[in-house]
Amino acid sequence: MTTSVSAALKHWPFADFLAAGKGLGLTDPPVIDGPAGPTVVRDGRTLANFASINFLNLQDRADVQRHFLDGIARYGLTTGGSRMTQGICRPHLELERELCAATGKERAISFASGLLANLGFVHAMTHHMNLGQGWEIDNQDAVFVLDRDAHWSLWKAVENLTYGRQLFAFRHNDAADLNRILSRLEGKKTVVVFESVYSADGTVAPIGTLLDLCERHQALSYVDDANGFLLYGAENRPFAAEFDALRRADFVMVSFSKSVGLEGGAIAGPTDPMLALELLSGTSMFTAAMQPPTASTATRIMRLLRTEPAIVDDYLRRVAVFRERLAEIGFPPHSTPSYLISVPAGDDATAVELKDSFLARGYLVPVFFYPAVPRNKPLLRLILNAGHTEEHLDGFLRTLADLGGRLGLGGAR
Incomplete structure (x- = not known):
């Protein structure tokens, strides 16, 4: 049975597709332990998490x-x-x-x-x-x-x-x-x-x-x-x-x-x-x-x-301050002041390097590539979490300013 299935699969170019993807950084999905919130434990490392769509973090109540x-x-x-x-x-x-x-x-x-x-x-x-x-x-x-x-x-x-x-x-x-x-x-x-x-x-x-x-x-x-x-x-x-x-x-x-x-x-x-x-x-x-x-x-x-409207009101106030701080370090987000914060990330190759560098420094930062955005116009898609500490935010902004300067992104200084 295994042999016949394998023979049939030769008509589908999955192997070639995955080989090309590995050249662009495709790997097996990382393993998450524990809850996904302001931080996440991924493959044994605790990361400050700017990817979670559970941004009000009410699961912790x-x-x-x-x-x-x-x-x-x-x-x-x-x-x-x-x-x-x-x-x-x-x-x-x-x-x-x-x-x-x-x-x-x-x-x-x-x-x-x-x-x-x-x-x-x-x-x-x-x-x-x-x-x-x-x-x-x-x-x-x-x-x-x-x-x-x-x-x-x-x-x-x-x-x-x-x-x-x-x-x-x-x-x-x-x-x-x-x-x-x-x-x-x-x-x-x-x-x-x-x-x-x-x-x-x-x-x-x-x-x-x-x-x-x-x-x-x-x-x-x-x-x-x-x-x-x-x-x-x-x-x-x-x-x-x-x-x-x-x-x-x-x-x-x-x-x-x-x-x-x-x-x-x-x-x-x-x-x-x-x-x-x-x-x-x-x-x-x-x-x-x-x-x-x-x-x-x-x-x-x-x-x-x-x-309890203060839950959302307080969150949106923090988002507004975070957007201002991004602009201050030379990375102004998209002009629409929503909580979904997008920042240009150069070209695709630079964005891959930026994402990997953030990960190496302890920050899980999602990057959107084509087809989510136009080709070679990747975005950092940041979601502030209500549970993020000031240390999380300060550290992220320092890291973005440093990496931006190294990679020639934004108006970093």
């Missing part, structure tokens, strides 16, 4: 940990089956109701991840299903219009749509270009898809302006709010107008892995389409949901962020 353990005792570790065949677990129902309260929507459905939410939404909105006796729906005539910088999961979801007929793209955050495309699609069943905050460079969409265009052209709007959920919108926070406008979107997708700090995702929207998603998405019916104690704890954290 004793009350959050107790809630999770109580959830295990009350609900167990698994759903035990599909919500369509067995029923919805109460923690998922409470989570979805809390999400509706947060987004102003009528109904929500949770998924095991944000990626599955995006895949399921596009599948439902483009799918034909005939269950007999007149129970039929045909969405195959749907047209999707995506921001060019939309997340991989969104482009993966639409990859079977014919570009130029069922699928179009508008320039990143460019309302005029979106208007041009929608003007050509008048009368069609159209869905416009964009993100609130983009993960590579931290840019924020002109949400209100884009939604105005959707409403003018009678196109449905689907906003991927994976990166902005529960962070912005209050009057004393950045992007208040944009995130207030987000409540006008027809559908909002969220990921719980960012501000909430747990795995899972969900979509909120009008009642009838959300009920139909139970059947049409596929990624709800044919795969496991979030573990019940995870869903219960996500609800607890969402309520915590609503009742």
Whole structure:
């Protein structure tokens, strides 16, 4: 059996692909021990961690940990089956109701991840299903219009749509270009898809302006709010107008892995389409949901962020100071003042050397290469963690200034 499988694999050039990758620094994934937070133990070394998307670090709170353990005792570790065949677990129902309260929507459905939410939404909105006796729906005539910088999961979801007929793209955050495309699609069943905050460079969409265009052209709007959920919108926070406008979107997708700090995702929207998603998405019916104690704890954290706004306010203040300090040492981040901080890292070869040098000095710093960003325009994608100490931040900034000077990056001095 082993010989026949190996012989068959010769038709797939995996070995050549991996050999080329090793020349660019590809290795086996490092092993993480312990929790991922402001620091992480990787291959036995403790590193200051600027990569973790669990940036509020609420997993360290004793009350959050107790809630999770109580959830295990009350609900167990698994759903035990599909919500369509067995029923919805109460923690998922409470989570979805809390999400509706947060987004102003009528109904929500949770998924095991944000990626599955995006895949399921596009599948439902483009799918034909005939269950007999007149129970039929045909969405195959749907047209999707995506921001060019939309997340991989969104482009993966639409990859079977014919570009130029069922699928179009508008320039990143460019309302005029979106208007041009929608003007050509008048009368069609159209869905416009964009993100609130983009993960590579931290840019924020002109949400209100884009939604105005959707409403003018009678196109449905689907906003991927994976990166902005529960962070912005209050009057004393950045992007208040944009995130207030987000409540006008027809559908909002969220990921719980960012501000909430747990795995899972969900979509909120009008009642009838959300009920139909139970059947049409596929990624709800044919795969496991979030573990019940995870869903219960996500609800607890969402309520915590609503009742204790200082958690986010204090975090965003630290982000603003950190961005200023980056500029002071000659590494001004992208002009959009979001918590996702991107700093140019030279060319690809320099960025690899920079990443390895940071690692050697005890800092885990992610570098985004193509296809996450344009070719040979890598970025340091930094996420400040609420648990970072001043020593972590001071040490990182000193190291960046030193390495920048050695490698000829930024305006380091």
